[in-house]
Every structure is written in structure tokens, then in C-alpha cells.
Amino acid sequence: MTQITLPRPDDWHLHLRDGAMLQGILPESTHHFARAIVMPNLVPPVVTAAEATAYRDRILAALPEGAAFTPLMTLYLTEATDPADVRAAAESGLVKAVKLYPAGATTNSNAGVRDFDKVRGVLEMMAEIGLPLCVHGEVVTPEVDIFDREAVFIDTVLDPIRRATPGLRVVMEHITTKDGVDYARSQDDTLGATITTHHLIINRNHILVGGIKPHYYCLPVAKRELHRLALREAATSGDPRFFIGTDSAPHIDDLKENACGCAGCFTATNTMQLLAHVFEEEGKLQNLEAFASRNGPAFYRMPVNEETLTLIKTDTPAAWPDKIITGAGPVTVFNPGFPVYWHVKN
Ligand SMILES: NC(=O)N[C@@H](CC(=O)O)C(=O)O
Ligand SMILES: [Zn+2]
Numbered sequence: 001m002t003q004i005t006l007p008r009p010d011d012w013h014l015h016l017r018d019g020a021m022l023q024g025i026l027p028e029s030t031h032h033f034a035r036a037i038v039m040p041n042l043v044p045p046v047v048t049a050a051e052a053t054a055y056r057d058r059i060l061a062a063l064p065e066g067a068a069f070t071p072l073m074t075l076y077l078t079e080a081t082d083p084a085d086v087r088a089a090a091e092s093g094l095v096k097a098v099k100l101y102p103a104g105a106t107t108n109s110n111a112g113v114r115d116f117d118k119v120r121g122v123l124e125m126m127a128e129i130g131l132p133l134c135v136h137g138e139v140v141t142p143e144v145d146i147f148d149r150e151a152v153f154i155d156t157v158l159d160p161i162r163r164a165t166p167g168l169r170v171v172m173e174h175i176t177t178k179d180g181v182d183y184a185r186s187q188d189d190t191l192g193a194t195i196t197t198h199h200l201i202i203n204r205n206h207i208l209v210g211g212i213k214p215h216y217y218c219l220p221v222a223k224r225e226l227h228r229l230a231l232r233e234a235a236t237s238g239d240p241r242f243f244i245g246t247d248s249a250p251h252i253d254d255l256k257e258n259a260c261g262c263a264g265c266f267t268a269t270n271t272m273q274l275l276a277h278v279f280e281e282e283g284k285l286q287n288l289e290a291f292a293s294r295n296g297p298a299f300y301r302m303p304v305n306e307e308t309l310t311l312i313k314t315d316t317p318a319a320w321p322d323k324i325i326t327g328a329g330p331v332t333v334f335n336p337g338f339p340v341y342w343h344v345k346n
């Protein structure tokens, strides 16, 4: 038996949704994680401080009895966002980041940004007060191949924005390429990057070989094996720029197993077991603590959690439900396709 104890981890990129879905899936995160950066891509999006306050209160009201979990709120950046509202929301401690979605890039991103010049004032204010910008880094240009959209975004959007806004603190969310890893590594400590559980496990073959697997479809879409290997090396390296953001993104099965299936993998339930498996495979179990518990708080300038989480490896494969049954419908839990012998100790 092998056992490892970490400061309780946080999830630096999480979709909690709302209503019956929120109620149904929230315990999957609160079982293991102490805090999470909560994505604002609801319909309608969480744009103002008042909307973030109301959403935070709905999350707190949905918490399971006795759960110690703090939602860290974000605002959805639009071309009409008022810098004064964002500044007040950050200074009061309500909001920990602003989320940039290029319009049309992903689920519920239509209210996102088309003309980056229109958000210049907000970004400059954020650089001044040190408020992080979380970025979904893909271009939406129809001519750009979906597998190239992250790399093109880095060159044509992200790097120019960072050069034009010195000091702006940015998190490249859910990086999926070696290009993303290399860019993050080449920059100073104003840049961090989240890596998801599923992008450490699947490449594009898992989605397409032997029949289309809708539950492996997410955005940014999983890439070639060389990119998965680069992500694994970065995540397990201990480098403070890389930290876990599960991007656990529930959609009901009807909307995933569909002629136009939604993007998103649901990994809140089994992320910690899967991360232990991946880090052990890489011979880097000693760096799981950095990736899951220390690097995120350091980037966000928050204390590391005092409570702990213990993972134990046994001879029995870990079991988790195939689906989480919510009032909105069933949500399929990410299936890695191999047995995992790591368990979270209760
Ligand atoms: N990652 C996804 O495939 N989907 C996310 C949106 C996002 O994080 O881009 C969702 O909200 O469903
Ligand atoms: Zn995204």
C-alpha cells in the first residue's frame, strides 16, 4: 500500500452551472476540493458584481450539509464591461479573476469579446490592481483548423495583448498543446497555465478511433500525442506556472450524445484519483502536491489550505459512478479507459 497526504487541493477552473444541475454536481467538487475558480459562462453570463454576488449565494445555498468549500467568483468579460464595477468587485474580495472568452470559441461564449480594443480599459485597470485574466485561448477564425486554434491564438491574440498591457496577470486556461507549454515557460511570473485532468489522459485518437466518443469531446479539443506528452511533463514537473484546473464541464447525456454534441468532460468526481495515477506513472508523485495544492494558491496569492487530503493505492480498482444523476438529467463521469488503483481516503 502506498499513501500520500497533500494540503487539500483547489480547482482553478470549474463549471458549476446553476439550478438543478448545480445542486446535483456540486458535491462532486466539495468532496475533494476546498476552493474553486467558478466559471461565469451561465446563460445569461455572470457579467456584473451584482450577478456574481447572486450566483455565489446560489452556490452557497446548494452546498451539501457540512461542506467546507469556497467558490471563488469570476466575471465574464464583455465589450460593455464597466471597469469601475470590476475594480469594486475585486477590491471587495468578491471576485478573484475576469474570464475572457473570444466570442464563439466555446460553450456560452457568444457574449464574449470580438474586438479586443474595446476591453483595453478593463485590462489596463486589471494590470494596475493585479487581478488575473483567465483566458480561453482559441481563435475563432473559420479558416484556422480546430487543432491549430490554440497555437494561433497565442501568437496573434495573447502575446500582443500581454505586450500591450505590461503587468497584466494572465492564466492560460486548459492548455492543450506543446506550444502552450513552451509559451508559458518562456514568460515571466505574470503568466500561469491550468491543465485539465482529461488532457493528461486522452489524445485525439481517443475521441475518433473506433467510433466517435462524445464524452471525450471538449474544447479546446484534445490534440496529438506529442502534445499530451508535453502537458504531462509540464504538469508533473513541479514548475509553479502549471496548476490543476479540471475544467469539469457537465452537460446532460442527451446533449452530449447528440448529432451536435456539446463540448465538455465531467471530471470533478475522479480527478484526484486520476492525477495520482498519472503522476505515479510519470515517476513524479512527489510533485502532485505542487500541481494540485500549492502552485494555484501561489499564483492567486492565497494561502495553501490547512486541511489535508489523503490518497491511498490498493490492489482494488477505484470505483466511481458511471453517471451522476441530477435533477437536470444524467451526467456521464469521465472514463479514463483503464483501471485506477488510487482512492481518496474518507
Ligand atoms: N471546456 C469545454 O469543452 N466546455 C466548457 C467551456 C470551456 O471551458 O471552454 C463548458 O462550459 O461546457
Ligand atoms: Zn474554455
Ligand SMILES: [Zn+2]
Binding pocket: 013, 014, 015, 039, 247, 248, 249
Ligand atoms: Zn471551462
